Amino acid sequence: MDRGTQHTATALIDAVRDRTTAARVAEAAAFVAVGDWAAAHTSDAVVGDPLTTLGEWDAEALAGDQFLELGGPGAPVVAEFCISEVAAARGCSFDAARRLVGDAVELRYRLPRVHERIAAGEVDVWRGRRIAQATRPLTFEAAGFVDRHVAYVAGKATGAEVDRLVAEAAARFDPETTEAERHGADGDRYLAIDLGDVAYADPLTGTLRGTVNVHGSLDLADALDLERSIAHVARQLGELGCDPNLDIRRSMALGEIARRCDGVTTLEYDAGDATTETEPRPVHRARREVVLFVHLDHAAITGTLNGIGPGIDACTGMTGIDLARLDTPGLPRGAVTVEQVQSWCGSPDTRVTVKPIIDLNHHDAVNGYNPPDRIADHVRARWPRCVFPHCTRSSRTADLDHCERYDENGPPGQTSTRNLFPLCRRHHRMKTHRELRTGNRWTYRPTNPTQNEPPNAVIWTSPVGLRYLVDHDGTRPWPPDGPPGPDDPS
Structure with a gap:
């Protein structure tokens, strides 16, 4: 151009x-x-x-x-x-x-x-x-x-x-109403398999397609268990060369789960003839896994909130800290009641994994191309969304992009919390590939506070030369030559 x-x-x-x-x-x-x-x-x-x-x-x-x-x-x-x-x-x-x-x-x-x-x-x-x-x-x-x-x-x-x-x-x-609504929702749970409504490929000829609809409403913890199992089996089917269509593999996975028990093995005695001694036999028992991403505040550590008193919520003035933070990969973050978390974790077959607290002020680096979990979790905690201008996609499902291109013959420590940023797949492609019309690509770099640029932000340059600053407060235009003046947009 x-x-x-x-x-x-x-x-x-x-x-x-x-x-x-x-x-x-x-x-x-x-x-x-x-x-x-x-x-x-x-x-x-x-x-x-x-x-x-x-x-x-x-x-x-x-x-x-x-x-x-x-x-x-x-x-x-x-x-x-x-x-x-x-x-x-x-x-x-x-x-x-x-x-x-x-x-x-x-x-x-x-x-x-x-x-x-x-x-x-x-x-x-x-x-x-x-x-x-x-x-x-x-x-x-x-x-x-x-x-x-x-x-x-x-x-x-x-x-x-x-x-x-x-x-x-x-x-x-209004915790009483919230808890009552949560318990009331238990009556709305159901699972229906429409065996009496088999789909036909051609209703006129009666050709049987052999599929039925399955629909329902599950408790969140049960839905997470089911989703994890379906995703795992669908991935296995793909590795075995099964149908490339993911939706089809997921539907097949549910049938595979029904035909096998995927869980831990325990020893139990056969409750057959109570008069005879029996040997313990292996029994497969499904295990629920609850992963807790811990977000501790001052109240959780000291038992007080801003010096008000033990267990007093600063927002409502009521006794008790009744909410927990849900931060599960693949799900939006939000608040749930402590009682609901207790019900999820109360089963003896539940395995609880507590993720450590991440210090975002401490930076880490490795020499290889692929970041380990500790660095990936750090980057996603620092940037909850894709860092492309105005993008709102969660970083938990985004790619981790090397801002400075990774060089196999380059210096060590290129894969670091300073050089990795989350980009959703579409914007990762836009950053990687050139635009056909202009021959340019989107580029970005971290800001430099020593040059009067805001900290903890990135500056993008579009294929036609326009610049945008992205930080935790959103996206705003950025002038081509240095920071904005008093009359520039901010």
């Missing part, structure tokens, strides 16, 4: 970026205006107040305009007819306008930190609305907990991460 062509390509991408920014700012301003409009049509009553009823808000409005509960507990009620004005102004249906006003009210009154970032153009409106829709069932205190913890990452938090935080808030501030 010659200089003139590259300049044109850069200008086009700059135009896309500038117009996207302008659209984001305009959308944020419109959303704030909707919230201002709703605030001008509220009542003194709030959602969830047991001392007020709809009739007490406005007795004459029962046949006409009424106040609606659009936000969560603690948010003011909003006049129904004002929503029609919003629908007309935006050219949308009443139901769509009602959802929009409800999200604006939720953010304005129960998630003020996230709302402030939306108003400043730092968070997309759709992301803020996604958070508002998730927090609406929470108590006022629980919504404030979510607001405090998600506001600074609202611009990059995925829907699954928001849902996990909302679930944690519900467990912290």
